[in-house]
Amino acid sequence: MVTTTPTAPVLTLPAAHGGCPFDPPPAYDRAARQGSVTPAELADGTSCWLVTGYQEVRTVLSDPRFSADARHPAFPFLTPGRRALATANPSFIRLDDPEHARLRRMVTKDFLVHRIDAMRPGIQRIVDEAVDRMTARGTSADLVADFALPVPSLVICLLLGVPYEDHEMFQARSRTLLDNRTTPAEAGEAQHALTGYLTDLAAHRRRHPADDMLSRLAARTDLSLAETAATGLLLLVAGHETTANMTALSTLALLRRPAQADRLRADPGLVRGAVEELLRYLTIVQSGLPRVTTEDVELGGTPIGAGEGVIALLSTANRDEELFGAGAELDVTRDARRHLAFGFGVHQCLGQPLARAELQIALETLLRRLPGLRVTVPEDELVFRGDSVVYGLDALPVAW
Numbered sequence: 001m002v003t004t005t006p007t008a009p010v011l012t013l014p015a016a017h018g019g020c021p022f023d024p025p026p027a028y029d030r031a032a033r034q035g036s037v038t039p040a041e042l043a044d045g046t047s048c049w050l051v052t053g054y055q056e057v058r059t060v061l062s063d064p065r066f067s068a069d070a071r072h073p074a075f076p077f078l079t080p081g082r083r084a085l086a087t088a089n090p091s092f093i094r095l096d097d098p099e100h101a102r103l104r105r106m107v108t109k110d111f112l113v114h115r116i117d118a119m120r121p122g123i124q125r126i127v128d129e130a131v132d133r134m135t136a137r138g139t140s141a142d143l144v145a146d147f148a149l150p151v152p153s154l155v156i157c158l159l160l161g162v163p164y165e166d167h168e169m170f171q172a173r174s175r176t177l178l179d180n181r182t183t184p185a186e187a188g189e190a191q192h193a194l195t196g197y198l199t200d201l202a203a204h205r206r207r208h209p210a211d212d213m214l215s216r217l218a219a220r221t222d223l224s225l226a227e228t229a230a231t232g233l234l235l236l237v238a239g240h241e242t243t244a245n246m247t248a249l250s251t252l253a254l255l256r257r258p259a260q261a262d263r264l265r266a267d268p269g270l271v272r273g274a275v276e277e278l279l280r281y282l283t284i285v286q287s288g289l290p291r292v293t294t295e296d297v298e299l300g301g302t303p304i305g306a307g308e309g310v311i312a313l314l315s316t317a318n319r320d321e322e323l324f325g326a327g328a329e330l331d332v333t334r335d336a337r338r339h340l341a342f343g344f345g346v347h348q349c350l351g352q353p354l355a356r357a358e359l360q361i362a363l364e365t366l367l368r369r370l371p372g373l374r375v376t377v378p379e380d381e382l383v384f385r386g387d388s389v390v391y392g393l394d395a396l397p398v399a400w
Contacts, residue, residue: 024315048309054320062345076309084184091234156239161212245392280339
């Protein structure tokens with residue numbers, strides 16, 4: 001075994017935000033300038049490797065020697081709360097093949113592009129109804145509470161078969177699960193509540209099936225109710241929190257650059273490419289994706305021993321100047337299709353076709369229907385979720 005555990009960490013993870021709210025934490029940028037693979041330290045004092053370069057991140061996420069199995073004793077957790085969540089009834093994103101592939105295959109067909117395309121009229125209706133509700137109440141709103149959060153919540157509830165009237169419960173507990181400040185006890189309580197809720201719902205769907213994903217999973221004889229609940233929990237939390245935060249942040253980024261927003265209004269055909277650029281530029285999973293080595297490897301010229309933690313930073317990879325020139329700038333005409341915002345390899349985001357459809361429809365509709373949309377508070381009054389696994393905004397006061 002190669003003994004290469006770093007002894008002089010350059011920073012402690014997760015790093016604090018600062019400066020431009022759309023940029024990765026400054027410490028991550030400094031690490032990227034030092035090299036594509038640099039030493040770091042986790043909150044519990046454990047040493048690990050921070051991977052910042054585009055090609056190196058792709059390698060970490062696609063090479064099976066970098067394990068995603070959170071049950072590995074050396075798996076790197078950013079916080080004690082993350083450890084408590086990932087090791088209790090882990091979802092398939094925290095497993096390796098063949099377990100990962102077995103569970104993932106059970107829901108893959110629900111997210112195929114042609115199926116999501118068939119959902120677009122329904123998503124458009126949900127988006128239009130959200131705008132209708134906002135405009136009916138007046139000329140101002142909180143874009144997070146009134147639009148960005150309810151739209152993906154409604155969509156994922158319809159897809160999964162979760163009653164939307166329970167949204168306040170699952171949104172609050174989802175936020176707890178994603179907050180890096182959450183203690184193990186708080187994480188356990190939130191996970192227990194949501195898992196229990198989804199287990200009961202799956203048991204009900206097994207007896208009274210409907211045309212939804214949870215019913216199809218619950219009907220399988222090769223899937224336990226616990227596995228069904230774990231998969232449902234992953235899809236429910238990821239299915240609304242990520243898209244909600246991307247919608248609000250994307251809107252803010254465009255409103256700060258009115259010339260680019262005007263280009264999208266003038267040519268709605270640019271929206272699909274603009275969404276890819278916004279995904280690259282914002283990269284809301286800013287704290288990275290953890291892995292652990294299962295054997296000695298060399299990455300970016302750096303030897304890493306077996307059983308060492310690695311954090312792959314999507315945010316810096318998506319601004320790697322070798323691939324994305326002027327990567328710190330937002331350019332809605334850029335070809336950003338090679339971004340890593342959804343990850344890479346076998347564990348890349350299952351729901352990316354749905355996220356793309358929701359973002360494309362939401363942003364095009366907002367820009368078209370609310371041409372005078374503007375933020376009504378100074379930027380320094382906006383509260384960003386820098387302590388969350390999924391970066392975002394608490395609120396976005398707007399008027400039109």
